[in-house]
Amino acid sequence: MTKRVAILISGGGSNMIKLVESMVGEHPARAVLVGSNDPQAGGLKKAAEMGIDTFAVDHRPFKGDREAFETELQAHLDAAKPDIVCLAGFMRVLTENFVRKWDGKMLNIHPSLLPKYKGLHTHQRALDAGDTEAGCSVHLVTAALDDGPILGQARVRVEPGDTADTLAARVLVQEHKLYPAVLERFAGGSTDPIILG
Ligand code: GAR
Secondary structure, eight states, rough: OEEEEEEESSSSSSHHHHHHSOOTOOOOOEEEEEEETTTTTTHHHHHHHOOEEEEEEGGGGGTOHHHHHHHHHHHHHHOOOOOEEESSSSOOOHHHHHHHTTTTTTEEEEESSSSSSSSOOOOHHHTTTOEEEEEEEEEEESSSSOOEEEEEEEEEOTTOOOOOHHHEEEEEEHHHHHHHHHHHHHHOOOOEEEEEE
């Protein structure tokens, strides 16, 4: 049966767009919902233009009460009955309680070659470390930040003169290939990792 996919974003949503665009034809899944913690997130409008239901739960009024924020988030997700939740540039840390509800069903894309550089400023940290390669990872979400079984990785070479921005731009191109490829395989029932690049 076709899997239902919800996608959570915080910003422009370029990964979300690639995921939505990929779920056509013989693909085992369809996008049913796009949500954000930021009502102004540019990706929400783009998702609506693609005909996907959208919602926003602004995290700011919750003032750090993550459980209350997540209760709202969960209500929106439950109503759409997704089989899979994709975090795609979703910049809120989720509690263990929330993550547990989506155990084995929630994916995240992170802009580093995990387990390196969990958290923020991944590209600058790769440059500061003198790494010769960088990349991105898609993994199953577990309670620990940017942890969980890796479902796919894509590598890019660090070029002389790279800045965090130039490196991020090249990694993003790979993110747009990796995430749809991993989602298609995952929705089809496989957790075998995909390695690109
Ligand atoms: C992507 O590079 C994604 O890997 C990163 O945010 C960007 C979102 O871009 N995610 C994280 O840093 C998660 N910790 P997008 O909104 O254009 O997809």
